[in-house]
Every structure is written in C-alpha cells, then in structure tokens.
Amino acid sequence: MNTTKPVIVIGAGPVGIAAAAHLHARGIAPLVLEKGDSAGSSMLEWGHVSVFTTWKNVVDKAVVGLLGNTNWQMPDEDKLPTGREIVEQYLQPAAATPELKNAIIYNAEVIGVSKQAHSKSSSTARDEADFTVHYKTPDNEHHVLHSESVIDASGTWYNPNPIGLDGLPVPGESQNQDTIAYGIPDIANADRAQYEGKRTLVLGGGHSAINVILEMMTLRAANPDTKIYWGMRSNKLDKLTGSGINNRLPARAKLGIAAKEAIEAGELEVLVPLQVSRIEKTDSGLLLDILVDGEQNTIEVDRIVVSNGFRPDLSILREIRLDIDEIVEAPTKLAPLIDPNIHSCGSVKPHGVGELSHFDKNFYVVGIKAYGRAPSFLMLTGYEQVRSIAAELAGDHDAALKVELVLPSQKEVEKDQDIPPLVSGACCSNPAERQAASCCG
Numbered sequence: 001m002n003t004t005k006p007v008i009v010i011g012a013g014p015v016g017i018a019a020a021a022h023l024h025a026r027g028i029a030p031l032v033l034e035k036g037d038s039a040g041s042s043m044l045e046w047g048h049v050s051v052f053t054t055w056k057n058v059v060d061k062a063v064v065g066l067l068g069n070t071n072w073q074m075p076d077e078d079k080l081p082t083g084r085e086i087v088e089q090y091l092q093p094a095a096a097t098p099e100l101k102n103a104i105i106y107n108a109e110v111i112g113v114s115k116q117a118h119s120k121s122s123s124t125a126r127d128e129a130d131f132t133v134h135y136k137t138p139d140n141e142h143h144v145l146h147s148e149s150v151i152d153a154s155g156t157w158y159n160p161n162p163i164g165l166d167g168l169p170v171p172g173e174s175q176n177q178d179t180i181a182y183g184i185p186d187i188a189n190a191d192r193a194q195y196e197g198k199r200t201l202v203l204g205g206g207h208s209a210i211n212v213i214l215e216m217m218t219l220r221a222a223n224p225d226t227k228i229y230w231g232m233r234s235n236k237l238d239k240l241t242g243s244g245i246n247n248r249l250p251a252r253a254k255l256g257i258a259a260k261e262a263i264e265a266g267e268l269e270v271l272v273p274l275q276v277s278r279i280e281k282t283d284s285g286l287l288l289d290i291l292v293d294g295e296q297n298t299i300e301v302d303r304i305v306v307s308n309g310f311r312p313d314l315s316i317l318r319e320i321r322l323d324i325d326e327i328v329e330a331p332t333k334l335a336p337l338i339d340p341n342i343h344s345c346g347s348v349k350p351h352g353v354g355e356l357s358h359f360d361k362n363f364y365v366v367g368i369k370a371y372g373r374a375p376s377f378l379m380l381t382g383y384e385q386v387r388s389i390a391a392e393l394a395g396d397h398d399a400a401l402k403v404e405l406v407l408p409s410q411k412e413v414e415k416d417q418d419i420p421p422l423v424s425g426a427c428c429s430n431p432a433e434r435q436a437a438s439c440c441g
Contacts, residue, residue, distance in 0.1 A: 006031035006103070007393060008133050008147040010110050012039040014060070014086065015367035015382035016153035017094050021062035022390035024099050031145070032100075033108040033135055035154075039095035040087035042157040047084030048186045049211060053378070054078050058086055060383040066097045108135045108143070113150055114319035115360065127361055149362035149393055151386065152317070156310035156368055157183075163203060163276050163306055165233060172279030179286060180304045184208050187215040194303060195219055199227040199285065201299070203274070204307030205234065206375065212305050217262055228267070229299065231274035231290075233308075271299075279304075312369045321359035329372030331356050331365065338374035348381060350405040352388025364389050380405060 009019045012034035020030035036042065051058065056077035064074070072093050075081065081089070095104055115122075115129040130146040137143070160182035162169040173180065185191045196219045202212045213230055220226040262268055271292050278289040285300045312329055314322070325335030333355040337348050356364050364370075366389065367382040384405050392400035 005029075005130070005147045007149045007151060008033065008131070008145060009151045009153055010113075010133070011035075011153040011155055011367070012041075012091070012095060012104055012106075013043060013153060013155055013367065014040070014058070014091065014379050015155075015386060016151075017091055017100070018060035018063055018383045019151050019153055019366065019386035019390065020100055020103060021060065021066055021094070022387050023393070024103075025062050025065065026390045026394035026396075028390065028393055030100075030103050031147070032104040033110055033133065033145075034104055034106050035109045037106050038087070038092060039104070040083075040091035042155060043083040043087050043091070045157065046184050047082060047087065048189065049184050050080045050082050051086070052080070052207070055081055057378075057380055059090060060379075062383075062387070063090075063094045066099050067094055070097060105135075107138050109137075110135045110154065110316055111142075112316050112319065113152070113363075116146060120319045120321060131360075131363065150364070151389060152363075152365045152369060153367045153382075153386070154313075154316075154369055156312050159313040160306060160310050161308040163279075163304070163308070165275055170276050170278060172281070176279055176281055176286060179281075179302065180306060182306045184211055184307060185305060187212065188218060192219065195226070197223045197225040198302040199229070199300065200303045200305060201229040201231055201271075201288070201301045202305045202307065203231045203276070204305075204309075205232040206307065206309070208309075209305075209307040212307055213262070213268060217267055220267060227269075227301075229269050229271055229301065231271040231276070233273055233275070235272045309373075309375050310368075311373050312365075317365075320363055322365075323358045325372070328374055330370060330374060331358065333357075334370065335372070335374075338371055338376060340374050340376070348376060348378075350381070350384055350403040352385055352403040353392040353400045354388075354403075356385060356389065362393065 006029040007023050009016050009023075009030050009032045012032050016032055016034075017039055020032050023030040034041065054077060055075045058081060059074070070093065075085070075089055094100060110133060112134040114120075114132050114134075115126055116132050118126050118129050130148055131150045133145045133147065133150060135143050135145070161167070163173050164170045181191070185194075187195050195216060200216060202209055202216065204212075209230070213228065216226065216228045220228060263270055271290065273293060275291040276288055277291060280287045282300070285302045286304065287298060287300050290297050290299060314324070314329065323332045324330070325332050327341070328335040328339050330338060334351055337351065337355070353364070356366065356370060358364070366385045368377040370382075370385065371377045384403055388400045388403050391397075
C-alpha cells in the first residue's frame with residue numbers, strides 16, 4: 001500500500017504507541033488520537049495495580065528502538081511493574097521522543113469512524129474512499145480527519161461489564177453509580193475512606209476481583225468493622241485458588257493462595273453462584289435482592305465493586321463494515337482462537353493482519369479491543385498484531401503474514417514469573433459448534 005496520508009491510530013496506550021513506532025519504522029507517518037491528556041491515561045486509573053508480567057514482556061521492540069536514541073534506561077526487566085510505572089517510565093517517554101511527540105493529539109475523543117461520503121450502506125467505489133475519523137475536544141469542537149487506513153487501539157477500559165448476568169445493568173444499578181465502582185479501585189490509598197469500616201460486595205471471578213479482596217482484607221485487619229462479601233457468577237474457587245493451568249504465572253498463583261487462606265479463616269463471606277436481581281438505596285446503605293445457589297435472599301452493603309471485566313465499545317464503528325464474530329465480538333478469524341466458551345483450547349497462537357482484517361480494507365481493531373469479550377489478552381500479542389499490520393501497510397506482505405511471538409521457556413516462567421509458552425489448539429470457526437464447546441483439539 002502506498003500511503004499518502006498519515007495512518008490514524010486511535011489510542012495512545014501500549015499497543016497504540018507500539019503501532020505508531022512500527023509505522024514509523026516502516027517509513028509511514030502515524031497520527032495518534034488520544035482521549036486523555038497523556039499517553040496511557042486510562043492506565044493511570046488503575047496505576048496502583050501490578051501487572052502479572054515482568055518489564056521484559058511489557059515493552060515493544062520498536063518502541064524500545066525509539067527510546068534507545070534518548071537517555072532512557074530500561075527498568076529492571078525481571079520486576080513486575082504497576083500500571084503507573086508502565087505509563088511514567090515507558091509510555092510517556094516514548095510519546096516524548098522526537099519521532100512521536102508531534103504525531104499525537106491529546107484530549108481528542110473519537111466519536112465516529114466512517115468512509116468519506118459513504119455511509120455503511122453505500123457500496124459504490126467504497127474501497128477507494130478515504131476513512132473519515134471524527135473527534136471532539138474538551139471545548140466540544142468537532143474535527144474531521146481523513147486517512148487511507150485506521151488502526152483502532154482504543155481499548156475497553158471505559159466500557160465495563162455491568163452487574164446483570166444477561167449483560168445488562170440490573171434495576172437500580174444505573175441510579176446508584178455513586179456507590180458502585182468498576183475495575184480495581186485504589187482501596188489501600190486514594191479510595192480507602194470509602195471502604196474502611198464499611199460493608200462491600202466484590203463481584204467477579206477472576207484475579208482482578210482477588211486483588212480487590214486482598215486489599216479489603218488489609219483494611220479489615222486495621223478495622224474489624226470492615227465487612228467483605230465476595231460474589232461470583234459461577235463457582236471458580238478451585239480454579240482460582242488451586243494450582244491449575246491458569247495459575248502458571250507465579251504472581252497470579254500467590255493471589256489465589258492468599259484468597260484461599262482468607263476463605264478458610266472466615267475473613268470473608270463467599271456467595272456462589274450469585275445473581276443480583278435488584279439494587280435499592282435505603283437510609284442505611286444498598287439493599288440487594290440476590291439469588292445464592294438457587295435460594296432467594298437479601299443483603300445490605302455500603303458499596304459494590306464490579307470486577308467482571310470489560311467489553312469493546314463498537315458504537316464509534318457503526319458506519320464501518322466490520323467482520324465481527326457474533327459471540328465474542330472479535331474479528332471472525334480471531335474469535336475461535338480466544339473464545340472463552342472453549343477455554344480448553346489453550347493459549348492464543350500468534351496472529352496478525354490475516355486474522356484482524358475487516359470488510360472495509362485497511363481498517364483494523366487491535367489490542368485488547370480486538371479480543372472483544374475474551375479476557376486473555378497479553379501485551380506481547382498486541383505488539384505482534386501491530387507489527388504485522390505495519391508491514392502490510394508498507395507493502396511487505398511476506399513479513400505481515402509471518403507472525404511470530406517468542407516467549408520464555410517453561411523454566412524461565414518458573415524462574416522469572418513470566419508468561420507461559422503458547423499452546424496452539426485446533427478450534428472450530430463455526431459459532432454454533434464453539435458454543436457447544438465440542439471442537440477443541
């Protein structure tokens with residue numbers, strides 16, 4: 001592809017910055033639109049949380065190449081960084097390099113992507129039309145940019161899953177947002193006063209929820225009036241607190257062990273399987289109608305923390321012709337590799353432009369947003385995605401299709417707390433068959 005306009009990248013998180021670096025390395029000008037006022041702004045909202053992978057598996061080679069021309073120093077590669085450390089010690093310095101500092105527009109919230117003079121239903125000469133990217137600034141001024149290709153690396157942080165098991169907010173959820181937190185609040189520091197000595201229901205069956213639970217337990221040790229409920233949609237205790245295949249990262253395993261010890265000591269009340277059906281505000285807190293293991297009940301809490309993951313916001317792409325799987329909301333060719341309904345397929349194999357293409361040519365969704373509703377994204381996977389796409393846009397089709405991801409051996413995993421080797425599984429591409437979970441090889 002012979003690009004004459006900058007390639008527009010939506011989002012200046014780890015994968016967006018990596019996309020800009022790989023485009024630059026290929027001689028293609030990037031233009032990054034970032035909703036926040038700095039690179040990695042959404043990561044700062046969970047900046048107090050440590051990731052499960054070490055520095056050497058957090059950085060991208062092309063970005064490190066740009067940083068190598070400055071006085072930047074690589075952090076301890078075997079250390080587990082926090083979100084804030086990734087932003088301040090890696091993303092912000094990368095965004096300030098001579099190659100990228102003038103290629104990022106901050107406080108630019110993308111509100112829609114389309115094709116010039118073509119709505120979604122317009123087909124005539126569609127492939128030849130430029131993309132139009134509409135964004136607004138804090139003063140609500142509307143801007144439009146044109147490009148021959150767009151890479152959406154906007155992530156999912158601002159679109160958390162609601163409480164309802166049907167994928168929708170439960171009655172009372174939207175009306176009580178001031179007492180409901182999504183993700184991982186900073187319970188130990190900034191948000192401590194909202195939780196210490198209070199009654200909190202933590203919802204979630206993953207390691208993010210365990211992070212919250214352990215912080216809550218620290219508060220309970222300081223103030224015994226702190227009451228903790230842990231609710232999960234299904235019984236995942238053995239999986240989370242055991243030593244199974246999903247705990248091959250030692251940092252995750254430690255969380256599971258700590259949670260198991262807390263349960264055995266009676267330091268938190270586990271509600272499983274839990275379904276919240278209604279939330280009502282009272283003079284003394286939030287009254288919840290719940291179903292626990294099939295039995296109706298009520299509990300009263302002061303706050304709710306929802307750590308049920310996130311989903312992609314596809315509303316800004318409504319005028320784009322996407323090739324999206326109906327179950328996972330990921331690109332159709334990628335979906336069977338990551339569908340959580342068939343988790344036994346193992347880890348995701350390396351993938352790139354071939355799995356990420358859509359009906360509108362030269363439009364790509366990358367990073368965690370490309371994974372749709374699947375929760376198993378790794379930064380290294382996103383870096384390989386954008387390397388492949390940059391090669392394709394530069395016309396190097398062989399390099400684009402040769403997707404590789406070199407991960408540590410199992411010995412290094414055990415020694416350095418790193419990512420387990422990828423295991424490829426033979427998964428079917430038919431959504432109905434995947435739903436039946438009958439096709440894993």
